[in-house]
Amino acid sequence: MAGFSKYKNKSGEFWKFTYYGGIDPKTGKRKRSTKRGFKTKKEAQLAAEEIEKQIRIGTFKNHKLTYGDVFDEWWITHKKTIKPSTISRKRSLFKKHILPRFDKIKLLDISRQYCQEMIDDIANSLNTTSSASDVKIQANLVFKYALKNDYIERNPMEHTVIPKKDSDFTASNEEERNFWYKNEIKYFLEQLNEKAIFQYYVLFYLLIYTGMRKGELIALEWDDINLDNKTIRINKTMFFQDGKEVIQTAKKQASNRTISITDDDVKLLKKWRTLQKEYFLSEGIRKEVKNVLTREDMRPLRLAHPNDLLASHIKKEGLHKINVHGLRHTHASLLFEAGASIKEVQARLGHKDIQTTMNIYTHVTSFTAQKTADTFLEYMKSE
Template sequence: MAIRENDDGTFDVDVSAGTNPITQERRRPRKRVNTRVEAEELEYHYKQKYRRKNEYTNPNLSFSAIKNIYLDDCKLHGKPGYAENQNYIIEKHLLSYFKKSNIPKIVKDDIKDFQQHLINTGLSNKSINNIMITLKCIFDVAVEESVIEQNPCKNVKNLSIKQKQMKFWTPDQFKEFLSLIDEEKEFLFKVYYTTAYFTGMRCGELLALNWDDIDKFRQEINVHKSLTYIKKQIIITEPKTKNSIRRISINAKLLALLQEWKLKQQELFEKYQIEHSNEVHVFQYREVPPTKDIFSRRIRTICSRGHLAPIRQHDLRHSHVALLIHQREDYTTIKERLGHASITTTIDVYGHLFPNKQKETADKLDDFF
């Protein structure tokens, strides 16, 4: 019996709701309320919450089988780094939780329970949202394979993310940073960080540069690829988006600095008996190109020599935008240099850095008095 009246006039609601489709454990919610009306409403709520559909075209695929189909699709159509990232998320956060699940019986409330489970682990909201996106993609495959009719992740809202304050270095702060670099021992790092600061290029784009990509006559850098390491293997791909394929004009002093490093690189390669050509990566100093971690760690090391607060390597891209805004460059120019897909992206990310013109507008209204 789902509702039972107690001697003190309260009511116990005890509903048999089958098994949990994820853990396969028996599910039997119980709760004590004060009135029969409350008990009947609660009983109805439980029955609605755990109602299941039972007829599907292909209900036999397991979660593991579906995630394998999804990963195969990632490898076929996505970048290698993306497939690797998705596999990591699945292995670390999804597989153990869903491995026993009965896919056709999972509903929205089960997904919300999983989201709460992630919250309880202490992960950041951004990380949880990324995990939930991967889960939704896997259930999209389940829909395509006729295992389910509707994705249970649909309409499960993302967690709100508090926007972190964007960090960047002003020109004076960047000059202070350069002054802390040992030019004799760290000349490569000076060239790398200067190029990042004055071009706004992404880390992978910088690491992928060959000398052929630097046009010294037109004073331009041709950005058309990105470099990453996956399981210690170098992977060269196209940049983040199609709009990321671009040509960036550079100033004469940066070009001269790059050419000076090229000569030093040739001497270094000769010392280590490594063949040098225009196909060599610009920021390479041994047989293989360096990883981004080397440049990330060195920022902290250099800053520790003075009183400058370190920033992330990617914040040099933000610093470039702040520099352009300081020079009163318009949105369109900034969009082209950064390789954004649309000017909306540029405004959404960097709009708050532009000077507020409301005071200027308000002052003009004095002319009407």
């Protein structure tokens, strides 16, 4: 029910009314709004009746509602449906790329042309087309929410396109690979074993020989390893938020898995557990060690630490440049070369989508295709 009152300004006496329109994201209740500038109470009453009718039948559009208002309202519910690590990543994406361009603009004033200009600007500021596409997807979620709640009649982001970069049209002579071949792995581990502390050797050995994600390995506890049954239970991951370590259970069924390990793996882990206990005892610490990999104060490793170590050793040894995730890719590639099926590799790596596994398989088959050609040439040269 609208409330009416008379007010004065420099131009004379006028009527205004208050009504409840859009939703306040903090309270979940409708916001109180005011319409001013009516010469008579009757004019104000007629305008109020029209707004109340629109609210009642669901056609009311709040012309003051900004993109930021709708984002706040949408975010309250949306953040409850995603993982804490995803919350941090998405919030950063909105803060850095989306809200600076849309926040204060009234929702009904955002046009398709403006959205395209913003997507062009975002794509130009980012390194890859896929990064710009991710920004578009997230920004579009807010517009979809606004459309569903009848704040807008059409989605201005719907038909925007991601501009291609020159590199998208340029064929490279050699596809960049983010994995190592068997001889590169052997050399890397040999050098680590000779030059690095044993924990770092264990770190990279496990990444290569189990295919675990970096966060999964950093969160791994001794209780997750059954040395008698030769299995490792992977059911959580580690990420850092606001400078604090956060353990997150694996919500995806595929990521929650148990993998088998070999006798060599067991031997290595037994040796490391003994050395780890001896080190902490020598430091006067008798507390049971929880994590397989730790800092000197028994906290888990920093997430960025493996990245720094790998980059340093690659530079020192002149190895083909890959990132830590490339070691997981390497594990999958070697499994394929050894004859494992796509489904077996998918289960071991915890891929929810088999297409992810298939993408790795493509790299391997292109490599084996070259080996097949070389084998044929050798055969033809032989007597």
